[in-house]
């Protein structure tokens with residue numbers, strides 16, 4: 001099958017993009033893999049794409065000024081050019097928005113937040129806070145599917161010729177919003193919480209000394225998360241909150257300290273592949289779902305862990 005991958009607006013390959021590209025190459029099984037970037041400088045992203053078997057990279061001609069309407073129009077134009085029957089993208093807000101609009105326009109199936117897809121187009125989803133795994137399959141020839149971060153083991157790009165870059169010119173009428181300026185988000189050396197392979201989370205038990213959690217996260221190259229109790233206390237930003245009313249994470253390693261494991265917290269992390277918990281209460285609920293547990297005072301355990309990691313690194 002021919003697969004079109006939507007790489008979004010960042011103009012560089014993020015970890016979820018690599019996962020989508022890996023899946024696209026597998027599913028195409030000899031069919032064409034094409035990609036679309038919404039960023040103006042296509043060359044920045046093109047170089048790596050050949051290694052994922054992408055033959056054509058579609059890119060906007062000139063600067064885009066009309067937010068989501070342009071995104072949808074660009075994707076529609078790329079879809080028409082590519083002849084793809086499957087459109088894949090990461091499960092972020094912009095991608096799901098554009099996919100939903102186009103699925104309606106083309107009377108096509110749309111499945112969001114997938115954790116896998118098989119060659120027969122069966123899509124797997126993890127639902128109800130990871131409590132159930134469901135499957136669904138599109139009944140239309142054309143299908144749009146978004147992939148949850150950390151669902152597929154992203155492969156490293158192989159040697160391959162860079163794709164041909166094809167500029168797309170689109171015009172939209174009746175734009176609901178226009179970009180009047182752009183500002184870079186404050187740079188952080190840590191990975192993004194929702195995309196990170198390793199997440200270190202601090203709970204109320206950490207107290208005001210949240211820098212201990214940050215130090216451990218930096219030692220592991222991890223993103224930092226927090227329970228709601230920590231956010232309510234003002235020890236961490238709301239953007240770091242994991243759980244029902246925060247973000248959902250599904251990293252390869254989720255390590256938490258001083259978190260009791262309330263149902264609302266678990267709703268945002270229980271699909272993590274390996275869960276490690278440090279808590280001084282051996283009856284804490286978090287141990288019910290932890291793969292590894294350390295019963296002890298985090299103020300003693302975390303410094304020892306940091307020391308061991310540093311020793312190991314030499």
Ligand SMILES: Cc1cc2nc3c(=O)[nH]c(=O)nc-3n(C[C@H](O)[C@H](O)[C@H](O)COP(=O)(O)OP(=O)(O)OC[C@H]3O[C@@H](n4cnc5c(N)ncnc54)[C@H](O)[C@@H]3O)c2cc1C
Nearest residue numbers: 203204205227228229243244245246258260264265280298
């Ligand atoms: C509608 C609703 C939505 C919610 N949404 C969220 C959400 O999105 N995310 C979320 O996290 N919560 C959410 N909550 C709150 C949730 O119910 C819990 O209150 C919260 O998760 C508790 O945070 P905690 O585990 O950090 O704190 P606590 O439950 O107070 O647990 C602290 C833990 O730290 C341990 N501890 C203390 N000192 C130490 C030490 N020195 N060493 C080791 N362990 C220690 C204790 O044994 C305890 O288990 C929500 C609640 C409601 C009602």
